[in-house]
Amino acid sequence: MKYFLSILFFLSSVNISSAGVFNEVGDAGELVSTAQNTAGDGSLDAINGYLDFDDVDLFKISVTDFLNFEVSMTASLTPDASPFPVEDVAGLWLFDMAGDLVTEDSSYDLFFSDPALFDPLASNGMYLLAVALFGIEPDNLFDLDTGWYKDVASIQEGSYTLQITGAEFSVPVPAPPVLWLLSIGLIALVRNRKIA
Template identity: 35%
Template sequence: MSFRRVFTFGILAFATSMASSALAGSWVEIGDAGSLPSTAQYVLGSGPLDLISGQLADEFDVDVYAIYVDGGGTFSASTVGLTSVDTKLFLFDASGLGVYGNDDADVFTLQSLLPAGDPLTPLAAGVYFLAVTSYPIDPLSAGGSIFLQPLFPEEVVGPVGPGGSSPVTGYDGSGEAGAYGISLTGARFINNTAVPEPSTLTMTAGAAALGLGVGAAKSRRGRRAESGRA
């Protein structure tokens, strides 16, 4: 077995032991989760995953977590009642392609909901990437915006923007810092057997799981005006 493989699985074993020592079903951000699938924090362990909690460190911060989704339309993610931050949530598939996103869960809250049972909710099980940002930060690909801003912010949006057919590469805008929680259904910790091969994991996902913040690219573009925002 190569040194790289031994090193990688040593990282995975350490992160898994930390996850198992936390409250059952919950994960607390280790260090600063990366902002892209290549630098995501892998939520390692076993069993159902009910809650992720973390911190947006500054107005440009974006946190991305690699989780296992059960499929069958059962997945949901929500920050409602778990943060004072004006959040946005986005889900990407294993290739970094957008699945769906949401700004406001309803007209009464500035927090976010990716619902179960929506036509855009994943049917296929597997590893997905869940991103939490603050308003008005949006994901970009090489082709531009992945998700178009909806007419009503409580709408669930698919990857119908000009960059929707390409993987996420960065973000546009700046928002706010603060602590958050994300409640989940239809999600699990990632068992080591579901983690990508070491050639793609070493010094990216593995290091991010240790909170080393490898290559977390944070877009520093100008803040959009928030006129008309509650």
């Protein structure tokens, strides 16, 4: 029982997310079946991640304000090591849970500015948010062999931040104060059982 209470105390003190920020865990998958859930409490204001030159990161998010939903990206990438360098070029895609493209933007369409998604959506709900570097385009997200078309022309890698408005985490996790209250309740329950 002490072991259980120790684990419960530890979990109640762990900060799952910090002020609406989700950090990529390992390498987010690139298909619907391997997309990374964002876990936390409340609004999802940012996602921090890392891309290799042929990598795609796909995250599940919950859009809660479809009229004001926006995503913008900033990145700190290594210099392009390819014979014909293309610097700091990336793309963002938003899909519904069926894998159908809802909206997209890539910095190579906007003269090398940071990509952003700002078109109003049709409704709130669960969506898949993808980010990749130059030369990668969606093909079929449900088939591992053809999920993304990769004509990798840029050899860069580095960290990125997606700034998000109008979304929440895809997997709600109780905030630490809620876990504290649950812990106190369980401790009181255990003590009452011992007395009786």
